[in-house]
Structure formats: C-alpha cells, structure tokens
Amino acid sequence: MTLAVFLPFLFAALCAGLGPRLGRRTGYVAALAFVPALLLALPLSAMPAAVPALEVTRWVPTLDLALALRGDGFSLLFAVLIGVIGTLASLYAVAYLSERERFGRFYAYLLLFGGSMLGLVLSDNLIALFGFWELTSVTSFLLIGLWHTRSAARDGAVKAFLVSALGGLGLLAAVAMIGIAGGSTSLSGLNLEALRASPLFVPALLLTLLAAFTKSAQLPFHLWLPTAMEAPTPVSAFLHSATMVKAGVLLVAKFGLLFGSSALWSGIIVPVGLATLVWGAWIALRQTDLKALLAYSTVSQLGLLMSLYGLADAEGKFAATAHLLNHAAFKAALFFVVGIIDHETGTREIPLLGGLRKALPLTFAAALLASLSMAGVPPLGGFISKELFYEAMLHRGPVFIAVAMLGSALTFAYSFRLLRVFWGPPRHPVGAEPHEAPPGLLVPAGLLTLTALTFGLLPGSAEALTRTAQNALDFAAYRGHLQLWHGVTPALLATLLTWGLGAGLIGQAGRVAILQRRLTPRVNANTVYYALTEGVNVLSSRLIARTQGLALPDQLRIMLGAAALIAGYAVWRAPQVFHPIGTPPLALLPIAALLVAGAVGVLLAHSRLTAVVVTGLTGFGSAAAFLGLRAPDLALTQLLVEAVTVILYLLAFRYLPRGGDLPRARWRLRLDLLLAASMGLGATLLVLAGVRFLAPPISPYYLANSYELAGGRNVVNVLLVDFRGFDTLGEIVVVGTVALAVLALVRLGKGGRPRLEASAPPPSPDTPPAPPRIKEEA
Amino acid sequence: MSRENPTPAPGARRGPTPPPLTGDPILRTVSRAVFALVILFALLLLWRGHNAPGGGFIAGLMTAAALILHRIAYGHSALRLDPARLVPWGLALSFLTGLVPYLLGRPFLKSDYGYITTALTGKFEWASALLFDLGVYLVVVGGSLAIAYGLAEVNPQERVEDDQ
Numbered sequence: 001m002t003l004a005v006f007l008p009f010l011f012a013a014l015c016a017g018l019g020p021r022l023g024r025r026t027g028y029v030a031a032l033a034f035v036p037a038l039l040l041a042l043p044l045s046a047m048p049a050a051v052p053a054l055e056v057t058r059w060v061p062t063l064d065l066a067l068a069l070r071g072d073g074f075s076l077l078f079a080v081l082i083g084v085i086g087t088l089a090s091l092y093a094v095a096y097l098s099e100r101e102r103f104g105r106f107y108a109y110l111l112l113f114g115g116s117m118l119g120l121v122l123s124d125n126l127i128a129l130f131g132f133w134e135l136t137s138v139t140s141f142l143l144i145g146l147w148h149t150r151s152a153a154r155d156g157a158v159k160a161f162l163v164s165a166l167g168g169l170g171l172l173a174a175v176a177m178i179g180i181a182g183g184s185t186s187l188s189g190l191n192l193e194a195l196r197a198s199p200l201f202v203p204a205l206l207l208t209l210l211a212a213f214t215k216s217a218q219l220p221f222h223l224w225l226p227t228a229m230e231a232p233t234p235v236s237a238f239l240h241s242a243t244m245v246k247a248g249v250l251l252v253a254k255f256g257l258l259f260g261s262s263a264l265w266s267g268i269i270v271p272v273g274l275a276t277l278v279w280g281a282w283i284a285l286r287q288t289d290l291k292a293l294l295a296y297s298t299v300s301q302l303g304l305l306m307s308l309y310g311l312a313d314a315e316g317k318f319a320a321t322a323h324l325l326n327h328a329a330f331k332a333a334l335f336f337v338v339g340i341i342d343h344e345t346g347t348r349e350i351p352l353l354g355g356l357r358k359a360l361p362l363t364f365a366a367a368l369l370a371s372l373s374m375a376g377v378p379p380l381g382g383f384i385s386k387e388l389f390y391e392a393m394l395h396r397g398p399v400f401i402a403v404a405m406l407g408s409a410l411t412f413a414y415s416f417r418l419l420r421v422f423w424g425p426p427r428h429p430v431g432a433e434p435h436e437a438p439p440g441l442l443v444p445a446g447l448l449t450l451t452a453l454t455f456g457l458l459p460g461s462a463e464a465l466t467r468t469a470q471n472a473l474d475f476a477a478y479r480g481h482l483q484l485w486h487g488v489t490p491a492l493l494a495t496l497l498t499w500g501l502g503a504g505l506i507g508q509a510g511r512v513a514i515l516q517r518r519l520t521p522r523v524n525a526n527t528v529y530y531a532l533t534e535g536v537n538v539l540s541s542r543l544i545a546r547t548q549g550l551a552l553p554d555q556l557r558i559m560l561g562a563a564a565l566i567a568g569y570a571v572w573r574a575p576q577v578f579h580p581i582g583t584p585p586l587a588l589l590p591i592a593a594l595l596v597a598g599a600v601g602v603l604l605a606h607s608r609l610t611a612v613v614v615t616g617l618t619g620f621g622s623a624a625a626f627l628g629l630r631a632p633d634l635a636l637t638q639l640l641v642e643a644v645t646v647i648l649y650l651l652a653f654r655y656l657p658r659g660g661d662l663p664r665a666r667w668r669l670r671l672d673l674l675l676a677a678s679m680g681l682g683a684t685l686l687v688l689a690g691v692r693f694l695a696p697p698i699s700p701y702y703l704a705n706s707y708e709l710a711g712g713r714n715v716v717n718v719l720l721v722d723f724r725g726f727d728t729l730g731e732i733v734v735v736g737t738v739a740l741a742v743l744a745l746v747r748l749g750k751g752g753r754p755r756l757e758a759s760a761p762p763p764s765p766d767t768p769p770a771p772p773r774i775k776e777e778a
Numbered sequence: 779m780s781r782e783n784p785t786p787a788p789g790a791r792r793g794p795t796p797p798p799l800t801g802d803p804i805l806r807t808v809s810r811a812v813f814a815l816v817i818l819f820a821l822l823l824l825w826r827g828h829n830a831p832g833g834g835f836i837a838g839l840m841t842a843a844a845l846i847l848h849r850i851a852y853g854h855s856a857l858r859l860d861p862a863r864l865v866p867w868g869l870a871l872s873f874l875t876g877l878v879p880y881l882l883g884r885p886f887l888k889s890d891y892g893y894i895t896t897a898l899t900g901k902f903e904w905a906s907a908l909l910f911d912l913g914v915y916l917v918v919v920g921g922s923l924a925i926a927y928g929l930a931e932v933n934p935q936e937r938v939e940d941d942q
Binding site for chain 1: 826829830832833834835836839841846863869875876886887888889891892901905907910911913917918920921923925926928929931
C-alpha cells in the first residue's frame with residue numbers, strides 16, 4: 001500500500017522529466033504508476049473475511065505523527081477504483097490530447113493528484129488524512145487550471161481551490177478535535193465512547209460536514225464543480241467520477257462510524273443530500289453543453305450518495321456502496337464519450353449536434369448503455385442501486401421518497417437529453433467530419449460501459465464488490481441482495497412512476513424549458529461567491545491604500561508606532577525585574593562610543609552617501625563589539641553582511657531621488673521625536689529584560705557536546721549545521737524565497753510581462769470555439 | 779560608481795547594464811587580483827567552518843561580494859549560469875544530506891563524521907555537515923547574487939518618484 005501511494009509521486013517527477021522527450025507517450029509511463037494500486041485488488045479479493053493490513057511509516061513519534069495506511073475493505077475498494085479510472089484516464093489522454101500539449105506537466109499533475117487521492121483513501125492517521133486531503137485540493141487546482149492562459153480555467157481553478165480550502169480548514173479543526181477527544185490520531189484507534197461524551201463532539205461533527213460538503217459539492221457549495229470542467233476531459237473523468245469529488249462522500253462514509261450515532265448527523269446530511277440531488281438534476285436539465293450537463297449530474301449524484309451514507313444504517317451504506325461503484329463506471333464512461341464527441345465534432349453544444357448515431361456507432365452504443373445506467377433503467381447497474389435507494393428512502397417516510405422520485409425523474413430526463421445528440425437529422429459544425437474515434441479513446445469508454453452492463457446483468461459481481469466493504473463500514477448485518485427482479489415492490493412502483501414523470505418531462509421539453517427560465521432565481525451561489533470575492537478585493541485594496549500607499553516616512557511612522565505600542569504593552573503587562581548589568585568591560589567603551597557616534601551621525605548627515613557610510617560605522621562597530629566579546633563567528637558574519645548590504649544599497653542608490661532638507665512641519669518633528677524616543681526606550685527595556693535568564697542557560701550543553709556528538713570544534717557552526725540544522729534548513733528556504741520574490745519584482749518591473757502574455761495558449765481539442773458555456777447555475 | 783541622480787541617454791533603455799557601473803580601468807586591475815583571492819578565502823572559510831570561525835553563510839556572502847565586484851568591474855558575470863538556479867540545487871543538497879540519515883533510521887539531519895589518514899594530508903576529518911554547509915553556501919550565493927544582479931539590471935530611468 002505504501003508503494004501504491006508513493007509510486008505515483010515518484011512517477012510524477014519522472015513524467016515531468018520525460019514529458020518533453022516522450023510527448024504523448026508519457027501517458028504509458030504514467031499508467032504504470034497505478035499498477036500497485038491495481039494490485040491492491042488481490043488483498044481486496046480476500047476481503048470481507050481477511051483482517052485489514054496496517055502499514056505504518058513513522059514520522060515524528062513524539063507527536064504521534066505517522067503515515068499509517070490501513071487496507072480495510074472500503075479503503076481498498078476505493079483505491080482500486082482510483083487505480084482503474086486513473087489508468088484509463090492516463091491512456092485515454094494519450095489519444096485525446098493534442099500534440100502540442102505540455103505532457104510533462106499534465107501527467108505530473110495527474111499523478112500527483114492520483115497519489116494524494118490514494119493516500120487519502122488509505123490513511124488511517126488523521127493528520128496524514130488531512131495532509132492528503134489538502135494535497136488533493138492543491139493538485140486539483142493545478143489540474144483545473146492546466147490551460148492557465150484561459151480566464152475561465154483560472155476562475156474555475158481558483159473557485160475550486162477557495163471552496164475546498166474552506167472545507168480543508170474545517171477538516172483541520174475537526175481532526176484536531178477528534179484527536180483530542182478520542183485520545184488518538186489513529187482513525188481505527190479512537191476511543192469512541194470518550195469522543196461521543198466529549199463537548200467537542202458536536203463542533204467536530206459540524207466541521208467534518210463542512211469539509212465533506214465543500215469537497216463533494218453539496219448545496220450550497222456546488223458552485224465550484226461545474227466550473228472545474230475547464231480541465232481537460234480525461235481529468236474531468238478522473239476528478240468527477242472516481243475521485244476528488246467523492247472524497248467528501250468517503251469522509252462521510254468513514255466518519256459515519258464515529259458520528260453516525262448522533263441524530264444531528266443524519267438530520268443534516270440526508271436533507272442536504274436530497275436537496276442537492278434535486279437541485280443538481282434540475283440545473284443539469286437546462287444545460288446545453290454536454291460536459292456541463294454531466295458536471296451538474298455529478299453534483300446531483302453526489303447528493304444521492306451523500307444522503308445514503310448519511311442515513312448511517314446498514315441498508316443505506318450497502319446501497320450507497322453499490323451506487324458508488326455504478327456511478328464511477330457510468331460517469332467516467334460518459335465523460336469519455338463526451339470527450340469523443342468533442343474530439344470528433346469540435347463542439348459539445350447540444351443544439352449544434354444531432355444524428356451522430358450513424359457516424360459514431362460504437363460511441364453511441366457506449367453512450368446509450370451508460371446513460372441508461374444513469375437513468376436507472378434495467379438491465380443496468382444504475383437501476384439496481386436506484387431500487388435500493390428507493391427502498392432506503394421508503395423506510396424513512398413519504399416526504400423522503402417523494403423528493404427522491406422527483407430527483408430521479410429529472411435524472412431520467414437529462415439522461416435522455418444527453419442522448420439527443422445521437423438522434424434526429426445529422427447535424428454538426430461546418431468543417432467537422434465526425435467519424436468513429438480511434439481505439440485509444442473508445443476502449444476506455446467501452447470497458448467502463450461493459451462494467452456498467454455487467455453490474456446490471458450479473459448483480460452478483462457488483463454485490464461481491466460491495467460486500468468487500470461490509471466489515472469496514474459495518475453493514476455485514478444487512479441481509480439484502482443486489483438483484484434485477486425483486487417482485488412487485490413499492491420501490492418498483494415508485495420507479496415506474498418516476499419513468500412516467502421523466503417521460504413527461506422529456507415530452508414537454510419546451511414547456512419545461514420555459515418553466516425553468518421563469519424559475520431561475522436571481523441570487524445564486526455563484527453571484528454570492530463573486531460578490532464575496534469582489535468584496536474582499538475592494539476591502540484589501542482600500543486597506544493597502546490606507547496603510548501602504550503613503551510616503552515612506554509615513555509608513556515608517558505607522559510601523560514604528562505599532563512596534564512601540566506592542567513593546568510598551570508587553571513591558572506594562574509583564575514588568576521584568578531587571579538583572580543588574582554588572583560592570584561592562586572597559587575595553588568596549590570606545591566601541592560603544594563609536595556606535596553612538598554612528599547613530600548620531602546618520603541623523604546629522606545631509607547627503608545620502610554620508611548617511612550610508614556613517615550607518616556602516618554602527619555595523620562595523622557591532623562587529624568590533626562581537627569580537628571584543630569573543631564571538632569571532634558573529635563578528636565575521638556581521639562584517640560581511642555589512643559589506644554586502646553596502647553593495648546592495650549602492651546598487652539601489654542610483655534610483656533614489658536627491659536627498660536634502662525636506663520641509664518639515666513642527667508638529668511632525670515632535671511626533672517623530674516622540675516615536676523615536678519611545679522606540680529606543682522600548683528596545684532598551686526589551687534587551688534588559690532579555691539579559692535575565694529565566695531558566696538555566698543551555699549553552700554549556702553545546703559547549704560540552706559539540707565535539708563528541710558532531711565532531712566539530714566550532715560550536716557556532718555545529719549548532720547551525722547539526723544541533724539546529726532544521727532551523728538552518730528553514731532559513732535557507734527563506735533566503736531562497738526572498739531572492740525569488742525580489743527577482744520577480746525586479747524582472748516584472750523591466751517589462752517581463754509582455755513576454756509572458758506572448759506565449760500562445762496551447763491549442764487542444766478542448767479549446768472552446770464558443771462563448772462561455774456554463775450557464776452560471778441556472 | 780555611485781553617481782548621484784544619473785541621467786542616462788534616452789536611447790539607452792534596453793542596455794543590459796547601465797553605463798556608470800563599468801569600465802573603470804583601476805577597478806578592473808584591482809578586481810582581477812582581488813577576485814581570485816577573495817574566492818579562495820571564501821572557500822577556505824567554507825572548508826574550515828566546522829572547527830574554526832567560518833561556515834557556509836559567511837563564505838557564501840564573501841563569494842557573492844567577489845562576484846558582484848567582478849560584475850561591476852567587467853560588466854558581465856563571472857558565473858556562467860543564472861545565479862537563481864543555484865538556489866534550488868543548494869536547497870536540494872542540504873535537504874538530501876538531512877534525508878540520508880533519516881532513511882538509514884536515524885534522526886533527520888543527524889550529521890556524521892570520521893577521520894581518514896592518508897600519507898599526503900595526515901589525519902584528516904570529514905563531516906557530513908560540510909555537505910549541508912555547501913548547500914547553505916550555494917543558496918546564499920545564488921540568493922544574494924540574484925538580488926544584486928536583478929538590481930544591477932534595472933534600468934535607472936525608471937526611478938522612484940519623489941517620495942515626499
């Protein structure tokens with residue numbers, strides 16, 4: 001399992017390097033990275049009976065930080081799912097992407113994402129789980145924004161990241177609370193009684209739900225998912241069908257074992273899930289872009305899964321796990337199909353397309369089967385799991401089943417709307433010559449469609465897979481089975497009614513469209529999102545204008561004033577008993593005089609050059625003082641820093657305006673005097689307070705041990721490179737970052753920008769010929 | 779070299795280096811001699827840092843100073859590559875020195891040392907800390923040079939507006 005998680009990360013680096021050389025063939029290398037994940041099918045096949053394997057890589061034992069991977073049935077099932085779709089998406093992309101794509105980057109991101117997703121599903125350690133969770137957010141940001149020269153891609157990426165990062169923060173807090181209340185950072189080692197009794201239980205539950213809802217695009221956080229389709233289609237298939245968005249569902253399923261006992265858990269999830277089911281389907285029905293339709297359909301289906309897992313009973317979990325499999329199969333297949341249509345005709349607009357059945361017969365077959373599975377028509381997998389969904393909702397009450405039926409009827413309608421591009425008179429944009437897709441595109445779609453068909457015709461296969469998760473999710477007691485024919489049950493009647501409703505919706509498509517237009521609310525999640533981001537922008541630019549836009553002296557006044565206030569407050573709150581300074585060594589007195597002279601000299605200097613030289617006096621004076629206090633290392637460092645600072649200053653010197661006497665207002669002079677005095681006083685007090693040792697000094701330890709433990713006679717250096725090497729590592733990271741930041745500033749100022757914009761956007765099959773295609777949420 | 783308030787010719791916008799910085803014959807002659815000495819001394823500091831005053835940070839600053847001097851005197855960099863490229867290599871080197879002991883089952887960044895005796899050098903200590911220091915050295919050289927070169931390359935015509 002450790003290998004399964006880490007290999008994609010390793011291969012990501014490999015692919016990044018190979019990309020420019022291998023071109024599209026990098027995809028074959030990328031597909032190899034998922035082999036260990038596929039091999040997890042072996043332990044999975046033994047699953048309901050076998051004991052979950054635990055692989056622990058220790059990280060910081062004292063903080064209980066470890067990378068613990070636990071292969072229980074559910075995690076393994078998910079991991080294999082990611083492996084399968086990941087492999088197919090990598091291979092599909094080989095045929096799909098245009099020759100001029102930056103393959104290295106694309107596959108590196110794809111694998112990073114796949115690896116973090118595998119880590120997420122297999123993690124048993126809560127902290128690691130959070131880490132991988134955030135990694136999926138970051139990598140999906142990179143994937144969605146892959147074609148970053150397009151503003152829609154940037155917007156989609158930022159939106160996805162902001163929304164899921166909000167949930168990520170919630171998860172961080174939730175994980176901390178769970179860890180504290182449950183007494184362990186291991187998901188399987190939590191003390192459930194203690195957790196349930198803890199006052200942290202309810203906040204942790206709510207924060208977990210925030211994380212799950214944002215990641216799985218539940219109402220009202222669904223806005224990011226449809227814009228995420230700006231990613232290339234293979235990525236959409238991966239993101240939407242198997243992985244990223246299902247992370248929230250996974251969280252609800254796994255944490256349901258912790259929180260499921262609470263009425264609050266089901267009480268929130270089930271209504272939200274059902275509302276998302278209906279709303280997502282409603283919006284999906286009015287999309288004209290095939291991919292947008294599928295995106296909203298994903299929102300809707302996630303609502304269904306969410307509500308089932310949210311029931312937190314054996315029946316719900318069984319049905320949800322079965323539907324999870326079905327959904328992964330038909331949704332990925334449909335994305336691949338839409339990719340083919342786009343690839344062959346150059347558009348995804350439903351009104352522009354028609355009669356593709358003749359040109360693309362195999363694609364049509366795949367699309368038909370997958371859509372029927374989505375619509376819940378026998379003999380396909382989707383039908384069986386929808387029956388289970390109805391069963392579960394029937395047991396909850398009439399309102400629940402009514403909402404479920406409404407949602408499913410809409411699903412039925414949009415599934416057929418998707419198929420409309422295959423019927424009717426042949427129609428496609430001028431210039432496109434649609435013919436059957438190459439095998440590289442057809443085979444992944446076909447395989448998934450066959451899976452969907454198998455799940456329906458041989459329900460036993462789907463049931464065997466579902467049952468592997470029974471111990472992990474605690475639904476072994478559930479006696480139900482997956483089968484096509486249960487006899488005439490209320491669920492079947494509900495299904496027949498749903499079909500009737502759905503057929504009505506299709507038949508009255510024109511009226512439905514009018515109704516939808518009329519019912520469009522003016523305020524929706526997207527408008528709220530844009531209003532919020534706009535508000536933050538305005539606020540921050542105003543704040544910056546007030547605090548940073550002033551002249552340099554004013555900025556300094558603000559900063560010094562704030563520092564003086566804080567220092568004064570600290571001294572006032574914690575009055576230190578000052579340590580007697582003792583008698584300073586006489587030899588240092590001249591140096592002190594030099595320092596003071598330097599400080600006064602700066603104030604009196606009239607030209608900048610003099611000021612620089614005199615400032616140097618204080619620097620070299622400090623170096624001399626260090627030398628006098630027997631710290632040659634510090635002295636040397638100070639000398640060199642001083643020298644390099646002077647050089648840098650002189651380089652910047654050329655841009656400064658001529659100095660000289662500036663007109664000063666009298667009150668301003670007084671204010672500056674006051675500020676300077678209080679800063680000086682505060683700094684002196686702080687230094688004096690720092691002289692006093694609150695604890696026994698630690699320096700003797702270093703003096704005694706630096707040679708024995710690290711083999712160095714220079715204690716300062718040993719301290720830097722060994723005892724506190726981690727600090728130093730952090731510091732050089734800071735140095736590097738600062739250098740890059742300065743470089744960016746300077747180079748941008750030189751007109752590097754036009755060069756950036758000049759790089760042409762990579763042409764690709766997904767590059768839209770059309771204006772914005774997502775109807776921003778109905 | 780620090781002419782106050784330079785007024786470059788209007789056509790000189792695209793010049794890689796502003797004229798006031800280069801071309802002084804005295805500076806060239808001196809820097810030719812000093813450059814090698816300073817670099818040597820910097821490397822000495824880096825080498826002996828483990829047992830006597832010195833170390834990667836100081837050595838890096840000193841090298842950067844020498845390179846800037848060379849750049850000012852001759853108008854082109856003595857380094858054949860973009861100094862910013864040294865930063866990731868230095869970081870990677872330091873990180874890897876830390877990672878190796880971790881992978882061997884010891885604490886991250888645990889340093890190791892030992893002694894080798896050869897006929898030529900006598901008893902002589904090696905320490906893995908030197909590699910770490912070398913990483914620090916590269917980062918400091920790369921970082922400070924990148925900043926300095928960046929500033930040197932800016933066209934002085936784009937001056938800051940009067941700040942009061």
